[in-house]
Amino acid sequence: MQCDALDWIRRKRSWPQFFRFARKLARIPGTAYNSALMLDPKLAELRKGLPKAKNPPLFGWTAEMHLLADAVDIALKKATHDPKASIPRPLTAVDHLSLSKRQAGMNRLIATFSPQHVRLTPQIEP
Numbered sequence: 001m002q003c004d005a006l007d008w009i010r011r012k013r014s015w016p017q018f019f020r021f022a023r024k025l026a027r028i029p030g031t032a033y034n035s036a037l038m039l040d041p042k043l044a045e046l047r048k049g050l051p052k053a054k055n056p057p058l059f060g061w062t063a064e065m066h067l068l069a070d071a072v073d074i075a076l077k078k079a080t081h082d083p084k085a086s087i088p089r090p091l092t093a094v095d096h097l098s099l100s101k102r103q104a105g106m107n108r109l110i111a112t113f114s115p116q117h118v119r120l121t122p123q124i125e126p
Contacts (some may be wrong), residue, residue: 069087
């Protein structure tokens with residue numbers, strides 16, 4: 001990608017485009033900007049209290065990554081002897097909707113048979 005940072009200073013490109021570009025550049029491993037963010041101690045301190053992501057982001061998930069994840073799943077199942085063993089995949093809006101429906105069904109079932117335990121129902125986390 002051919003890009004000159006001075007284009008924004010010279011007003012050849014819009015500033016909102018620069019901020020979109022910077023956000024995308026921060027997510028690309030191996031770039032100088034990504035490396036600087038990963039090595040920033042102040043940013044690390046701010047992120048320490050945030051919850052950890054359970055699934056990788058959908059942005060950047062390619063067909064090659066999917067095939068590699070499938071190969072890792074096969075090796076993991078053989079090594080652990082667990083047929084359900086797999087590494088996390090990105091979740092789409094359809095996946096979130098499906099999980100929400102399952103959670104609502106579980107809540108209805110618990111409310112029907114044991115209303116006093118509704119607040120103790122485990123929540124499905126994506």
